[in-house]
Amino acid sequence: MIIKYASKEDVEAISAVERECFPQSEAATEKEFVERVKHYGNHFWLMYEAEKLIAFVDGFVTDEYDLTDEMYENAAMHNENGAWQMIFGVNTLPDYRKHGYAAQLICRAVDDAKQQGRKGLVLTCKERLIPYYEKFGFKDEGVTDKSIHGNVEWHQMRLTF
Template sequence: MLIRNATLADLAVVAEVERRCFPASEAATEEEFRERLEAYADCFWLLFEDGRLASFIDGMATDEPDLRDEMYADASLHRPDGRWQMIFGLNTLPEHRGRGYAAMLVRHLTEESRKRGKLGVVLTCKERLVPYYASLGFENEGLSSSTHGDVSWYQMRLTFR
């Protein structure tokens, strides 16, 4: 296995994995991924198994403590020195699930965020995933104001102490 930062050369395969992991109403577009990679490739990690992309995680840094829907589509809101690391997506291809890859990527992002002096990591997830993220140390802050994809989302936060 290999974990590395994404580059623009990974754009097509990242967009394909996103399409396979999220419904169209929730999935980022290829153009949104292009903008994210141009703005914050250092906050975008890919996990490869046998040379093939199996899973990825991405998000931006900001001084805002809460994840807002506008952040998904506007990469210019990224602040490299922002106090909080957001997670926009954690994608694992169905045929690679159950192997711990998502947890590896969350831990990798968390460790990198600590090294960068962030206060912590914030994400939103569907209710069924709240226990999963809680098992990784995130605290459930309740329903988010997010209406991304016309779905109810819960905000989860991991604060570094």
């Protein structure tokens, strides 16, 4: 397995994995990924098995304290010197789940954020995933009113260094 950052050559594969992992109402589009990679490709952690993208984690950096829906839609909000690493998606192809690949990518994102001097990481998740993220040290801050992405109830979780 190889872990690398994203470039424009990865966008088609990233988009394909996203479509397989999220319902259409929640999935980012290829056009959105083009913008995301352009603005913060170094905040994508991609896991390849040979030539196949099997999992990725992505998100941008900001000084904003909470994750909002606008962040998903506006890649230009990325601030490379920001305090918080936001996580927008944790994706693993169904055939590769339950092997610890997402955990490896989350740990890499956490390590990178520490090395870059961030205050921590923030993500949102569905209630059933709270125990999974707690294993990495994230704390549930409850249901957020700042994100209704895909008309879903999201819990905001924060890992503070």
